[in-house]
Amino acid sequence: HLSSYMFKILKGQSPSNFIYKFSYISGGSRDGGNCNLYTPRSKNLKNFYYLGAKAWNSVPSELRNINDPKVFSKMYKDRLLQSAISDASYVVNNAFDHVYKIKP
Numbered sequence: 185h186l187s188s189y190m191f192k193i194l195k196g197q198s199p200s201n202f203i204y205k206f207s208y209i210s211g212g213s214r215d216g217g218n219c220n221l222y223t224p225r226s227k228n229l230k231n232f233y234y235l236g237a238k239a240w241n242s243v244p245s246e247l248r249n250i251n252d253p254k255v256f257s258k259m260y261k262d263r264l265l266q267s268a269i270s271d272a273s274y275v276v277n278n279a280f281d282h283v284y285k286i287k288p
Contacts, residue, residue: 188257197253204242205233212288242285260286 192198193206206221221237240248243260250256267286268274 185257186236186239187243187254187260187262190236191243191248191250191256192253193236195251195253206237221230244286 189198193202196203208221220241223234223237223241225234244263247256247260247263250259263286
């Protein structure tokens with residue numbers, strides 16, 4: 185899953201050239217305090233850096249603080265499934281750029 189790959193990139197558990205492609209939003213914006221990534225403009229919305237930042241920004245902050253990739257992946261999947269099950273308005277959307285936000 186893209187969120188798990190982004191976890192590995194941002195935690196330094198993937199080739200180092202990937203981390204330099206992403207930048208955090210600084211404190212001046214409403215997303216700065218959440219340690220969200222800057223979402224670059226993308227003409228076709230299929231760009232890896234755009235989709236990766238979008239996926240990471242949808243991950244709840246308590247999951248971002250985990251250090252083990254296996255624990256992150258399991259907890260992320262559990263939270264995502266639980267959130268989808270309990271969301272009465274959940275609709276399957278297989279669009280390549282759709283990221284389902286986990287409910288707190």
